[in-house]
Amino acid sequence: MKNPFLNNKSLAKFINAVGIRKEHKTFLLSILPNLDLESRLKLFNALKEIFLLDLEENEVLNNLRKFIKSI
Amino acid sequence: MEYFKNREKEPIKIQQEIEMPWEMSRQDREESAYKRYRKKRGLDKFDLNENDLQLAKAICEREYIDVKLELAKKWYQKQRDNPIIYVENAGDNFILNKFNEYNGLNELKQSENNEEVKKILDKLEQLDFIIYKLNNGEDIENVTLMFLHFAQKRYEKLLDEIQDLSQEPESTADNFEQLNSKQAQIKELFVIRKKFAESISGRSLEAEVEPLIETKILPQDQFINNNLTEKAGEIVSLKVVNFFIKEWEKLNKQQRVEYGNLNSFVQLKTLEAANALKKIGVPAGIDPTVASIALLEQGYTPTNFKKTLSLWQRIKRTVNLKSEYKIEIKKNEKLSLADYNNKINAIVNRYTEIINQEAVKSLKAQWENLKQQALKELVDEKISQITEQAENNLLEIFDYLKNKEIEKTINEIKHKLKKNEKESKNVEKIESTFKEKEIDITKFMKDVLYRKDPLQKLTGKLDNDLSILKEFFESYDLDIDEGDLLNLLPKKIKESYNFQVKKQKGFLFWIFDAIALMFKD
Numbered sequence: 001m002k003n004p005f006l007n008n009k010s011l012a013k014f015i016n017a018v019g020i021r022k023e024h025k026t027f028l029l030s031i032l033p034n035l036d037l038e039s040r041l042k043l044f045n046a047l048k049e050i051f052l053l054d055l056e057e058n059e060v061l062n063n064l065r066k067f068i069k070s071i
Numbered sequence: 072m073e074y075f076k077n078r079e080k081e082p083i084k085i086q087q088e089i090e091m092p093w094e095m096s097r098q099d100r101e102e103s104a105y106k107r108y109r110k111k112r113g114l115d116k117f118d119l120n121e122n123d124l125q126l127a128k129a130i131c132e133r134e135y136i137d138v139k140l141e142l143a144k145k146w147y148q149k150q151r152d153n154p155i156i157y158v159e160n161a162g163d164n165f166i167l168n169k170f171n172e173y174n175g176l177n178e179l180k181q182s183e184n185n186e187e188v189k190k191i192l193d194k195l196e197q198l199d200f201i202i203y204k205l206n207n208g209e210d211i212e213n214v215t216l217m218f219l220h221f222a223q224k225r226y227e228k229l230l231d232e233i234q235d236l237s238q239e240p241e242s243t244a245d246n247f248e249q250l251n252s253k254q255a256q257i258k259e260l261f262v263i264r265k266k267f268a269e270s271i272s273g274r275s276l277e278a279e280v281e282p283l284i285e286t287k288i289l290p291q292d293q294f295i296n297n298n299l300t301e302k303a304g305e306i307v308s309l310k311v312v313n314f315f316i317k318e319w320e321k322l323n324k325q326q327r328v329e330y331g332n333l334n335s336f337v338q339l340k341t342l343e344a345a346n347a348l349k350k351i352g353v354p355a356g357i358d359p360t361v362a363s364i365a366l367l368e369q370g371y372t373p374t375n376f377k378k379t380l381s382l383w384q385r386i387k388r389t390v391n392l393k394s395e396y397k398i399e400i401k402k403n404e405k406l407s408l409a410d411y412n413n414k415i416n417a418i419v420n421r422y423t424e425i426i427n428q429e430a431v432k433s434l435k436a437q438w439e440n441l442k443q444q445a446l447k448e449l450v451d452e453k454i455s456q457i458t459e460q461a462e463n464n465l466l467e468i469f470d471y472l473k474n475k476e477i478e479k480t481i482n483e484i485k486h487k488l489k490k491n492e493k494e495s496k497n498v499e500k501i502e503s504t505f506k507e508k509e510i511d512i513t514k515f516m517k518d519v520l521y522r523k524d525p526l527q528k529l530t531g532k533l534d535n536d537l538s539i540l541k542e543f544f545e546s547y548d549l550d551i552d553e554g555d556l557l558n559l560l561p562k563k564i565k566e567s568y569n570f571q572v573k574k575q576k577g578f579l580f581w582i583f584d585a586i587a588l589m590f591k592d
Contacts, residue, residue, distance in 0.1 A: 003590035004549065005583075008501060009509035017513045019469075020477045027481065031488070033500050039484045046480035048583070050473045051513055052576070055520070056104050057469040060213050064462065067201070067217045070193040071224060 006040040008032055014047045019054045105212035108468045111475070114273035119211065123266050127218050128205040130263065134225065135198045142191050143170035146179055216461040219267045223458045226260045229253050261451070268454040271464060280449035287445035288438070295434045302430040303423075310426075311364055315340050347374040351398060354412040357419050365422035366415075376400050508548055515547060519579045533568040551589050559588055 004010060015028050028043065035043065109115045119127075140163055147166045150156040156169050170176065176195075183189060201221065204214040236250050269276055289297065315337045322330070330336040344363035351373075353359050363373045377399045380388065384395055397405040406414060457464070519526065525542045537553035544551040557565075564584060571577040 003587065004508040004510050005512060005586065005590075007507045007509075009507050010512060013509060014512040017511075018473075020473055024477050024481065031484065034488065035484065035501070036487070036491075039487050042480055042483055046476050047512075048516070049476050051516060053104050053469055053473050053476075055517075057465070060105075060465055061462065063213060064216055064220075064465065067197050068220050070190070070197045071217075071221050 006037070006044060011040065011043065011047075014044070014051075018047050018050045019057070020050060103210070103212055104469060104472050108472055109212075109273075112273065112471075114270075117270045117273045119215070119266060119270050123263065123270075124205050124208065124211065126259070126263050127222075127267070128202055130222065130225070130260065131198055131202045131205065131218070134221070135195065135202060138191060138195050138198060139170075139176075140167060142179060142188070142195065143167050143175060145188055145191075146170055146175035215267055215271055216465065219264065219271065219454075219458050220461065222260055222264045222267065223455065226257065226264065229257050229260070233257070261447070264454045264458075265450060268457040271461070272457050274453075276450045276453045277446060280446060280453060283449055284442060284445055287448065288441050291435070291438050294438050294441075295431055298434055298437075299427065299430055302434050303426045306426050306429050306433070307361070307364060310368065311341055312337050314364075314367055344373040347376060351376045351378060351411075354416050357415060361423070362415055362419050365419050368422065369418055371400055371418075379405060510547060510549075516579060518543075519582050520575055529572060531569060531572050533565055536568075536572070549586070549589075551586075555589055556585065560585060561588070564588070 143166045201214050233253050345359040348359045348363045378396045398411045399405045525539050528539050529536050541552050571581040
């Protein structure tokens with residue numbers, strides 16, 4: 001596995017870091033070593049999207065809370 | 072730099088003809104989660120239109136001016152010792168002009184330690200933010216919830232103010248004007264809150280609360296039955312007043328004083344007519360008061376009714392034979408007792424029928440008003456619930472989107488695993504090795520999105536930025552140098568750099584595209 005973003009360690013860390021349900025994390029971690037390159041890319045892209053959603057969620061919620069508090 | 076403040080709007084156009092390993096649905100990249108959620112759930116048909124946004128903006132601007140004036144007054148009080156600025160009893164406009172002229176806002180921002188003023192400054196800043204977003208049509212999805220909260224607070228505040236004003240013992244013209252203005256604002260806020268709440272929830276609130284109407288008011292039939300007698304009585308009373316008012320108007324001052332007032336005059340006249348009718352007699356089951364009013368309205372005057380005996384009847388009476396009265400109800404209109412009874416019955420029945428029809432019509436209108444009021448109250452309750460649940464609403468949206476994304480991917484992966492198994496493809500299990508690098512991808516992404524050092528030094532020109540990119544990759548132990556970037560990247564990717572580097576997500580995707588090409592297996 002040349003691409004260090006797609007190896008087991010990096011993807012496992014990524015799976016654990018994003019905001020998905022526990023059962024999904026457990027499943028993904030269990031099948032991770034069996035995934036070929038194509039599936040790893042798919043998973044990476046999904047996790048990347050989810051992490052962007054995590055950031056967006058945090059920002060929107062923080063903005064809303066700050067607004068409600070100030071207004 | 073905040074993540075969404077500089078969110079790019081233009082869609083990414085790079086590399087459409089090259090199959091990229093990191094490719095994702097590019098049309099989705101620049102759309103917010105909220106917009107994607109709305110599309111997926113068909114909520115976009117509840118999207119707010121330009122008029123809604125303009126009204127919301129106007130409401131925020133009004134509040135902005137009030138808050139700014141509040142700050143200006145605080146600043147102005149501090150200028151007491153400055154004769155160039157301060158004048159006793161200055162008006163609001165004068166104070167605001169001085170506040171703007173001397174940049175009082177900036178002065179307060181920089182020097183103010185007072186918590187109360189800081190809070191007002193914060194509020195002004197938030198209003199400024201929401202007005203800017205509404206004005207530019209930016210991040211409407213994010214400001215929708217904010218506006219709903221703001222409108223709810225303003226609505227509640229106005230309701231309190233209206234209650235205070237209504238309770239003031241003396242109502243002056245100024246109070247009346249204030250009350251009217253606040254009530255108009257309440258109406259406006261109700262309309263816009265409803266629109267925003269419907270847009271957020273994707274629910275038609277009026278349709279939703281319609282079945283609940285009977286929790287607030289009686290069904291129409293029951294309401295009419297319960298109130299028919301009272302309403303009919305009210306209508307009759309009004310008709311009587313209308314009937315006698317002409318007579319009242321003809322009275323001179325002295326006569327009016329003798330009667331007391333219009334009401335006592337009407338009561339007396341009605342009583343006179345009813346008593347006169349009682350003397351003549353009314354058919355069984357007929358109320359003499361109702362009958363006399365019905366007769367009066369038909370142009371009869373019960374006080375002039377007379378029992379008469381013809382000569383022949385009088386003779387019969389003198390010899391103790393059974394004599395028969397006639398009842399004169401009008402000049403030249405003499406009726407036998409049976410005809411009289413029939414006539415009174417017919418007039419009263421017809422009159423009662425007309426009054427009841429009027430009463431039913433009036434009660435239907437009254438019920439409709441009650442229904443509208445109850446609907447409004449129910450909708451108002453729903454709007455408040457939606458506002459209170461704004462945060463949960465957001466969490467649900469993100470949970471839905473993340474879940475969709477991961478479930479779709481898991482299904483695809485499962486399908487691929489099954490396919491491999493079916494085709495007896497022996498996919499080699501990739502075991503972790505000691506040498507395997509572990510990249511903290513979330514940290515990497517944040518560093519790129521927020522341009523952590525050394526990326527903040529990027530110039531926007533690839534040739535100039537090669538060494539900075541190399542330094543950044545090195546910080547993640549990625550062996551990519553300037554030569555790789557120059558030689559391994561396709562021309563189109565290199566050309567797109569100048570465009571993508573200016574964008575937040577665009578640059579992240581560019582970096583991932585580049586890495587994928589560098590580490591192609």
